[in-house]
Amino acid sequence: MENHSSILKPKATERHHRAEVMIAGEQLRLRLHDGKLIKDRRYHLRTYPNCFVAKELIDWLIDHKEAPDRETGIRLMQKLMDHYIIHHVCDEHLDYKDAKLLYRFRKDDGTFPLNKDVKVFMRGQSLYDKLISVEDSFLKAREENSVKYQRTFLGCDMVDWLVQEGETANRKEAVELCQTLFDHGIIQHVSARQHFSDTDLLYQFRINFRRRRRLTELLNENSSRAVLDSPDSPFCLRKLNPEPNSSSFLSVQTNKEIKIISAVRRSSVTSLAGGSSPYFGISPSLGLPPAVECNPKSVLKRHVTNEELLTPGAPYIKKTLTIVGDAVGWGFVVRGGRPCHIQAVDPGGPAAAAGMKVCQFVYSVNGMYVLHLDYQTINSLIMTGPRTLVLEVMEAVE
The missing domain is CATH 1.10.10.10 (Winged helix-like DNA-binding domain superfamily/Winged helix DNA-binding domain)
Structure with a gap:
């Protein structure tokens, strides 16, 4: 596996x-x-x-x-x-x-370039629209391991449907088509642990073709790459006294000390310095910006394993948080990996209003089980998802 x-x-x-x-x-x-x-x-x-x-x-x-x-x-x-x-x-x-x-x-x-990738994407969109339009479609929300996933289907059901609808000539071609859609990131296994197979494993459309896109989402690509390339998740959460053309953001650290971080671009989860500009912080009462480390140490007192979180009778409870992002973002930072945890929460942001706290562990993102993922992948899932973010978190019982 x-x-x-x-x-x-x-x-x-x-x-x-x-x-x-x-x-x-x-x-x-x-x-x-x-x-x-x-x-x-x-x-x-x-x-x-x-x-x-x-x-x-x-x-x-x-x-x-x-x-x-x-x-x-x-x-x-x-x-x-x-x-x-x-x-x-x-x-x-x-x-x-x-x-x-x-x-x-x-x-x-008629000048749109129809290369192989575009043709695969258009085929995936056509299949999705057809499945959504069918009455009593097998494409629906389902639960697996107590996690609810959207736009799901069983691998064997998809293969059956492709053959029955004449989309492919036989099961072999149907499986090959699904594998191609999988390789292009259009469908995925719900826990992202399996390639496509003609079995009763549960898959989902990774892309919701009918979701209304906000155009500003298109500008997140460079930020997403910077998150994946950076050694740690930057600590830029929300704007400080937003003004036109302002690029300053609040950084809420574990000791409640507030610093300002200069950012050229921001993503929905974090703000990143553009190009090769270094991260730096300045105290609001000072005129010159001394160089500071943007990412403080982990807020966790000790490492917690997935096995410890999921052991029956363990002192952890699961909560579901629905966070509607505002014009600045969601207002929190994810750090660590396998499992990831909430490193910081902006006290005035949407995440705090939804009940998010530091030291909570991220169990699922928009229905996708993520305990086995690192923070870079989780950040990417959040930034490429909808504005309304549904997180399941686990926290210690007090």
């Missing part, structure tokens, strides 16, 4: 992110068509079908609260350009310009 780290490979994670960008881009395209922002436009005696004006789109993003400012709006559209979702009508500009220039979705003019 392989562990999660060997199955959830970086390539699959990157494919998953590209899929999320494609879904968000398609959702935006449909909304713009509905809002009549995309239409035929005439420029220099030539008519360009299905176009939008770059400057007008940035106005639309701000008006519809998809971007807080023009700079963020430009970055969002540049992300779509970098993923070959939109382009300048004449391909004269590789950068997205906040100007009266015409751009177009590649899906509207």
Whole structure:
């Protein structure tokens, strides 16, 4: 049996992110068509079908609260350009310009690149939509080991359905298709411990294709990579006296001392210094920033094993926390691994309001069992998930 780290490979994670960008881009395209922002436009005696004006789109993003400012709006559209979702009508500009220039979705003019990864993604989306639309579908929420998972199915049921619906010619092709979807991060074993097999093991669609994406989620990719590459989870939780263009965040450490951390970009869970900028903290009462270590030592007094947590009669109880992220994030930091624990909680944030406390152990994230994972993987699961976060945690009985 392989562990999660060997199955959830970086390539699959990157494919998953590209899929999320494609879904968000398609959702935006449909909304713009509905809002009549995309239409035929005439420029220099030539008519360009299905176009939008770059400057007008940035106005639309701000008006519809998809971007807080023009700079963020430009970055969002540049992300779509970098993923070959939109382009300048004449391909004269590789950068997205906040100007009266015409751009177009590649899906509207037939120039969207249909490489192997894209075709697999589109096949997965088609199967998901078909399963969701079927009355009494076998794709449903299920429990395993007292954990509830969404969008689940038995491996053998999926193979049966693919053959019965004519999606594949035989069971062998059906299994190969599912293995391809697995390798591309579209489906996964609920506990991320198994590859796909034609058995009664429980799997789920990792991607909820119908979830409404917030465009700002597209800007989390670099932050996610930085979390995976960093030696420890940074201690940036929430903005301190937020002001326009401000990049300062509160860092709540175990001794309640407040420091400020300069951050160029923030992710939903943590804020990271952009590029190669070092982390540093400054006391609010001081004018010069002395160099400090961003990550204090673990708040745990001793190491606790999974076996100790799960032993019948152990002095630990399980709690379910539903945390709705705000404009700044969720307000907590995860650290450690196998099991991970809550290292810090912003007392004024959504996590604290939901009842989160330091030293709690993370049992599941949005229905996925995670006691066997490290904090980098858990951070990635949280940042690529929905705004409403459901965590099961275990804490010592007092």
